[in-house]
Amino acid sequence: MAGEHSDESPGGGIRSWLKKPVVWLGGIVVAALGIAITNALVPWFGGLIDRATERGDVVTVVDAQPYRSDEVGGTVAFPPDRSFDEADLAQINASDDRFAYLVDAGASPVGRAFVRILLEGNRSDGVRIVDAGIDRDCAEPLDGSLFVEPPGGAEESIRLDFDLDADDPVATTEGGDGQPAQFFPAQTISLAEDEQVPLIVTAATTEQSCEFRVRFTVLHGDDETSVLVPDAAEPPFRVTAQIDERAYDSVFLGGVACGGGDFVRASDEYFATGIEPACQG
Template structure:
């Protein structure tokens, strides 16, 4: 009987290296883009200090070249001039998850530092009402400006706050998942510099995240100085009763002057403007 013994062929099998655990750098939620949103009705702006007619003539040229008053380019020209939006300021923010597990957004707050309304230069863009479409709003005149739902009822000039937004809404972002939100800050009583604070749950633990960061410029918005006796009127009525004497210089939208209706800004003294009777 012939017996055969077969020696098994043995090779040195090297197992593949383990998949490395991804390392995430930076915040749990990336703020990938922030875009200012042009307003629909109110194109008023405020400057911290005075300006002069020659500077405004140059500004008008820049606004016209950028698309006109109320356009995105026109708004950019106003910001580059140093102006601050009046009453409302809206940004569209793109967020992206930056952790292996889901990151939950449970609330957003506005962290604001407010003082007296600006009183340098008033550019009156003649509001015809408040913002038409506002989904998430922050009342910077309140002590704790949390994200609120906003609604605008028939016949009302301004949207109203209608309760905490995140009472009914929660968002979870997985790694690389994106979310776009529009955030509107409103200030009637003062000038506010502010940032938004995300309240998050990351790996089961609560944490917060601020944007813009403290090393970056904050967002800004300012209310108006209102004529004495009109302070307690509804917001839109207050905006129609501005105390022009509190400003060092006042300019009106060209639509106030029949001879220059397409000019972005003209001195209020040269227009049929509500400030004229106040000596503005």
């Protein structure tokens, strides 16, 4: 009909044909971009899903135990409200691990406490331990019963040492010159998922008696968290300063202090001469 327009006209047909390749090409470009964008986002979404579904602390504490070090021996002290009779002494001497027995009974290592801590990474994209500190509660040195078991050799280990008498204890390790060097932030500890790292932490005092926990600062991506060892639900680690042996309520000598044998109660002669007759022969 007159006045009607149709794309079937020569001019309209050309215009329609010209439009179709543009639409077709645009569809290919959009589809290609969609695939590229999707492929680029897959790892991101995967990581997001992993982070959303992962549970628990970024670092798992597999084990944390005080132990007898060959460097300082197994000398321990008790508060004054704990006494020992001959039956108690027999039980101590009969135990497979006298140091562990005494610590479990409430003793504090004297001078320096050694702790083995086993940590495990708990994130698929890994974490880093970037710092370590000490939470402490200190009082006067213990002066109850002293169990003397000197060291029998030397021990060399990579470890984190803390001076509890310092105003702000920081983790140190032995430097190349043999002197203490601050461990963090010059060094960090990386942990992949399920990777384990054993650490030796020591805490020393010459002035006081302390309960303490180790606080690790852990970086996961941009998030920083703290992991307390042992946690608040568990008993803390302990250490006490060495004082004059005559100031203790009682002293027991064992190991190399008594011919390599069992603990015996120190006699008056020991305090007068430094020699215990029961440990001779």
